[in-house]
Amino acid sequence: MSKGFGKDFLWGAATSAYQVEGAAQEDGKGLSQQDVLSRQSPFGDTSMASDHYHRFREDVKLMQELGLKAYRFSISWPRIFPDGRGEPNPQGVKFYHELIDCLCECGITPIVTMYHYDLPWALVQEYGGWLDRRVCADFARYAAFLAREYGDKVKYFITVNEQNIIYRMWTRKNYIPEQLQHDEKLRWQMNHHYTMAHALACREVRQVRPEVKLGGVPAVEPAYPLTCSPADCMAAANANLMRNYFFIDPYMKGSYPVQGLSYLEDAGLLFQMEPGDEGLMKEGISDFLAVNYYRSVCARACDKKEIRQDQELNLYGVKGSQKVFETVPGMYALCKNPELKTTDWDWPMDPDGLVYALTDLYERYGKPMMIAENGLGARDVLTEDGAVHDAYRIEFLRDHLNALERAVDLGVDLFAYCTWSFLDLMSTSNGYAKRYGLIYVNREDKDLKDLARVKKDSFYWYQNVIASNGRER
Ligand code: BGP
Numbered sequence: 001m002s003k004g005f006g007k008d009f010l011w012g013a014a015t016s017a018y019q020v021e022g023a024a025q026e027d028g029k030g031l032s033q034q035d036v037l038s039r040q041s042p043f044g045d046t047s048m049a050s051d052h053y054h055r056f057r058e059d060v061k062l063m064q065e066l067g068l069k070a071y072r073f074s075i076s077w078p079r080i081f082p083d084g085r086g087e088p089n090p091q092g093v094k095f096y097h098e099l100i101d102c103l104c105e106c107g108i109t110p111i112v113t114m115y116h117y118d119l120p121w122a123l124v125q126e127y128g129g130w131l132d133r134r135v136c137a138d139f140a141r142y143a144a145f146l147a148r149e150y151g152d153k154v155k156y157f158i159t160v161n162e163q164n165i166i167y168r169m170w171t172r173k174n175y176i177p178e179q180l181q182h183d184e185k186l187r188w189q190m191n192h193h194y195t196m197a198h199a200l201a202c203r204e205v206r207q208v209r210p211e212v213k214l215g216g217v218p219a220v221e222p223a224y225p226l227t228c229s230p231a232d233c234m235a236a237a238n239a240n241l242m243r244n245y246f247f248i249d250p251y252m253k254g255s256y257p258v259q260g261l262s263y264l265e266d267a268g269l270l271f272q273m274e275p276g277d278e279g280l281m282k283e284g285i286s287d288f289l290a291v292n293y294y295r296s297v298c299a300r301a302c303d304k305k306e307i308r309q310d311q312e313l314n315l316y317g318v319k320g321s322q323k324v325f326e327t328v329p330g331m332y333a334l335c336k337n338p339e340l341k342t343t344d345w346d347w348p349m350d351p352d353g354l355v356y357a358l359t360d361l362y363e364r365y366g367k368p369m370m371i372a373e374n375g376l377g378a379r380d381v382l383t384e385d386g387a388v389h390d391a392y393r394i395e396f397l398r399d400h401l402n403a404l405e406r407a408v409d410l411g412v413d414l415f416a417y418c419t420w421s422f423l424d425l426m427s428t429s430n431g432y433a434k435r436y437g438l439i440y441v442n443r444e445d446k447d448l449k450d451l452a453r454v455k456k457d458s459f460y461w462y463q464n465v466i467a468s469n470g471r472e473r
Pocket of ligand 1: 016019161162165219292373377420426427428429430434
């Protein structure tokens with residue numbers, strides 16, 4: 001007999017600022033690096049997105065109707081500090097006060113991400129953004145400001161969204177000048193700046209508001225061996241180490257895994273740590289571990305002579321088209337998992353992987369956990385009856401909730417689940433062709449239409465899940 005979900009379990013949904021807000025240059029907001037990078041993508045434009053900036057009251061009403069207990073959203077750093085630091089932008093500060101107040105009035109717990117890829121462009125221009133260590137102090141100052149300003153209404157703050165994806169897709173999630181894009185050591189150095197930014201932010205926030213709860217959120221993709229050959233099993237272990245633990249250990253243990261450091265040293269990629277970094281990393285140990293889960297990966301052995309391949313080459317893939325898998329010579333090569341079906345965008349669907357990941361991470365770190373993102377990107381269709389019949393999404397989410405319950409029954413201390421996403425938004429890799437929302441937003445990449453909100457079948461399904469505290473699904 002299952003224990004089920006606790007009575008205070010936070011049933012939530014998530015978004016991020018640049019993917020939903022729009023108003024990219026309104027009310028004093030400065031440009032972010034995503035505003036600039038998105039313009040260079042085939043679909044990109046952050047100026048309207050889902051127009052949440054202007055329609056947030058309507059959107060929160062829909063959240064209330066859905067029965068959400070929590071809403072995870074991100075604050076746009078350049079909306080608060082258009083220049084990255086200095087004087088805050090009063091209209092930006094006011095916007096998030098209004099959003100948070102509106103949520104609280106509806107009984108919805110705000111979960112705030114401080115950084116979801118949208119670094120102020122001014123800091124890129126000033127010193128190269130995340131490539132320069134100065135960004136850590138600027139981020140910590142911004143984080144402390146958020147804690148001071150909103151910390152009496154917000155209990156959960158997430159520092160950085162998906163540091164491991166930021167590393168892996170570094171030219172998509174950061175502005176990296178072309179001549180530096182092949183500098184692997186710099187890439188690890190940049191990653192260390194994120195690690196230190198998280199740690200420093202935790203220290204500063206705790207000084208201002210010791211009562212708030214802090215954590216980072218990696219994207220966790222457990223790696224399975226392609227076969228039971230020892231070499232493939234070792235490759236899977238390497239993939240778990242260098243794709244997951246290397247980024248999570250600093251948040252949860254305050255140190256990098258030694259094997260990972262050895263690998264980087266051997267490969268001539270070891271980044272520079274400054275005196276005091278190790279101590280500071282300990283101060284960044286998180287109160288909880290938030291995890292974004294979409295899929296697992298499969299790994300095979302690969303020798304040092306294979307050619308390095310980056311995952312970011314796959315960004316615009318559609319079903320059947322995934323030809324390039326991440327390959328790290330001498331460590332692991334990812335490959336197709338023949339056991340799993342895939343989404344419209346070639347992402348393997350693996351609810352069991354969620355049980356695997358949660359139980360593994362809980363044993364490793366032993367801190368309360370939250371799923372901060374989990375969902376299905378699909379080509380939804382608005383039918384003539386004005387509905388969106390997304391039975392495939394319901395099936396996907398149901399399978400993952402079944403997995404969640406299994407993990408909880410196995411003892412994982414899970415306090416929140418946020419589906420990605422609350423409403424359709426600009427997918428980071430496929431624009432509005434790939435939709436994740438419980439609510440359809442009536443627009444296409446190039447045709448803004450009327451941006452009307454339409455509740456999908458999955459909206460009504462999730463409404464019932466929440467109302468029954470997860471029993472009916
Ligand atoms: C996560 C990000 C989100 C979101 C999601 C889906 O990595 O935190 O911002 O977009 O993935 O990815 P995509 O939009 O590329 O399909």
